[in-house]
Amino acid sequence: MIHFNDFLNTLKKNLGELAKEYGSQYKDAIIKDGTDFALQTHVKLDEWLQMVVKGQLTKDDLEYLLEGQKDLMRMETLKNTGLAIAQKDKLQRAMLETVAGSILKMVP
Amino acid sequence: MNNLAKWYRYLGIAALLFSLSGCSNSISLFSEQAYQQDITLKVESLALMNKADEPFKSHEKEVTELNKNLDEAYEYAKGRPENDITTLQWKIMISPDRHLLGGFLKRWKDKSSLSPFFIKEARDQVSRAFDTIIELESGKMKPGEVK
Numbered sequence: 001m002i003h004f005n006d007f008l009n010t011l012k013k014n015l016g017e018l019a020k021e022y023g024s025q026y027k028d029a030i031i032k033d034g035t036d037f038a039l040q041t042h043v044k045l046d047e048w049l050q051m052v053v054k055g056q057l058t059k060d061d062l063e064y065l066l067e068g069q070k071d072l073m074r075m076e077t078l079k080n081t082g083l084a085i086a087q088k089d090k091l092q093r094a095m096l097e098t099v100a101g102s103i104l105k106m107v108p
Numbered sequence: 109m110n111n112l113a114k115w116y117r118y119l120g121i122a123a124l125l126f127s128l129s130g131c132s133n134s135i136s137l138f139s140e141q142a143y144q145q146d147i148t149l150k151v152e153s154l155a156l157m158n159k160a161d162e163p164f165k166s167h168e169k170e171v172t173e174l175n176k177n178l179d180e181a182y183e184y185a186k187g188r189p190e191n192d193i194t195t196l197q198w199k200i201m202i203s204p205d206r207h208l209l210g211g212f213l214k215r216w217k218d219k220s221s222l223s224p225f226f227i228k229e230a231r232d233q234v235s236r237a238f239d240t241i242i243e244l245e246s247g248k249m250k251p252g253e254v255k
Contacts (some may be wrong), residue, residue: 044229047196053252061226064215067207068233071200072240075208078200080239083247086133090249 004095010070018077037073042068111129134192138248144149145181146245152177155208157231160212160222171213178202178209201234208237 015034048065051057057065156174159167182198185191200206204214212230216222222230 019149027254029238050189056223056225057229058223064207064211065229065233068211068230071207071211072233072237075197075200075237075240078197079244080194082135082244085193086248087242089134090253093253 013072014074015077018074018081029084030077033077034073037069037076041066041073053105081106114248120148120178131161134190135193135248136188138250139188142184142188142194143242143245145184146238146242149174149177149181150182150242154231154235157174157209157227157234158211160216160227161224162221164217164220171217175202175213194216194241194244197237201237209234 012034015030019030044064048057048062052059052062140184150209156170159170164171176236178198179202182202185195185198188194199207202210204210214236
């Protein structure tokens with residue numbers, strides 16, 4: 001049977017790899033997203049296990065859905081990483097405009 | 109003289125900011141076309157997933173058409189500059205070897221039909237996965253914000 005701790009360990013490993021890929025500045029956001037997601041998954045896993053006992057979900061279906069949760073977590077993390085980069089782009093743009101505006105004000 | 113010193117200082121800061129913006133990771137600008145495409149594909153995909161308790165053969169043409177539209181969305185994302193993150197999201201979404209939309213459609217084909225509870229749960233995952241693509245697109249800088 002699938003154990004939640006095994007699933008959590010795989011998630012943590014994937015999160016670590018993702019944090020390396022996109023730079024340490026996004027590490028905190030990536031870890032927070034991962035933790036939140038793991039907690040949500042725990043609730044889902046309990047529900048799915050009950051459905052397996054009731055015969056409304058096969059073990060094969062359960063394994064597929066767990067893999068789906070991992071893919072979904074990766075999607076969430078990619079989204080948050082992208083949004084953090086977009087925010088950084090906006091801040092850089094605003095700073096450039098402020099500097100340029102200040103320079104232009106000094107031109108006689 | 110004092111003004112000239114300030115002038116040089118501002119120029120130095122501007123040069124530093126330009127160099128920083130050029131060397132760090134950036135992300136593509138918002139695309140209205142991509143945003144609309146994402147929403148349309150989400151609606152079409154979830155509607156088709158609802159039919160997965162019926163034989164795959166009865167819906168094979170619809171699946172082929174949807175796959176074609178999904179491939180187009182992936183290729184469009186791939187072709188936009190600095191759009192690696194969204195492209196990777198699409199790759200995860202449509203890959204038959206993964207466990208979101210592409211995986212679901214493959215599973216439907218392999219098993220001919222799927223159970224209602226499984227469809228409901230998988231559909232929820234795919235819906236949330238589409239939301240991540242849509243939310244990222246809408247969070248990108250709008251072309252009007254770039255002067």
